[in-house]
Amino acid sequence: MLKDIGYSLAVKQHKNRIYSYSFFMLGNKMDADDVTQEVLIRLWQNMGNFNLTAMRAWVMKTTHNLCLDYLRRRKTAQQRGVDLDEETADLIPAEDGSIYPDIELQRKLLKEKLNIAINNLPESLKSVFVLYEINGLRYKDISEILSLPINSVKVYLFRARKKLQDELRQLVYEKAY
């Protein structure tokens, strides 16, 4: 009974963080769905094995490891010639309509580019970037989740921001020519 209540609270607290991280890491909804399900089932199986303070780190670590597994599997599948259905264009959730269609369109285009650029980041940089910028975690938490020293997290974040900027410039350049 207590386990069920605790679990419900944990799901409520972590579901969006798990989903968002796996969504940005994997770049498609289907894999994000699968990873989220898997993490939440593992969370249920491991309820009681860790205290509440360690739960967030455990959840995100598990999510990160599962995402890496999916990416490895995807790489293997690509090497074997399997065509994966990427839904990069669907990355942005729909927003309410704006009264300024031009501004809204520009925003949408920028967000699309941004999502593509994030998706194009190397895994190591993307994980730090998404955890810090999208999920709003601190250096210390990221260091714990990714088993990296805090200084490395800072360097990875710096590289990710730079790489993202390069990617955006590249996308703008490709669009212009």
Added chain:
Amino acid sequence: MKKHININEKYFRNDPEHFSSENFDREEKIISAAYGSADLFDKIKICIDSLFNSEVRAVYKEYKETAAAVKSLPKVECPDEVILKVHKSIEQLKSITAKHSITERLFSGKPAFASLAALAAVIGIIGFLIFRSPVIEQTYSQQEIETAEKQLRYSFERIGLVFKKTRSVIEEEVLPKQVGQPILKSINKLNDLLLGG
């Protein structure tokens, strides 16, 4: 003289590994300030530098725009159907673990439970072996029963014939010749002796 941050274009194209630690530090501060994660002192310093250095200003502005776009990305929310699927899977897992827990309690739980369960199992097996009454049900056809009756009747008839023959032999041969004559002879001799013959 005030030292301005000099940002070259190569900083944003080459691998960060090749940067000197000083350049890395400066660039990192500009980017962090643009993303809003630098400390207050660095933020003020970069803001002042950007006022006097057009290159710093351009880079700062570029990163700031990206940072704003990143921050304004709508939150990705977990769909409800994912949670429903998770709950279904957990219900299935619960039923499976409930089935397993009965046997686990009996055989891999506490030693007292395990020994009691083992004892009960042994008593049950021995009791079954001792008290079981094997009922062998055999079924015969009508024809087989009739044949068996005929054979039995024939056997009794044969036995009856043997008894009959034996009786006639005893009555006709054994009793008059083998028993009757010696007895008669003995009686005659006894008579002779008694009469004084």
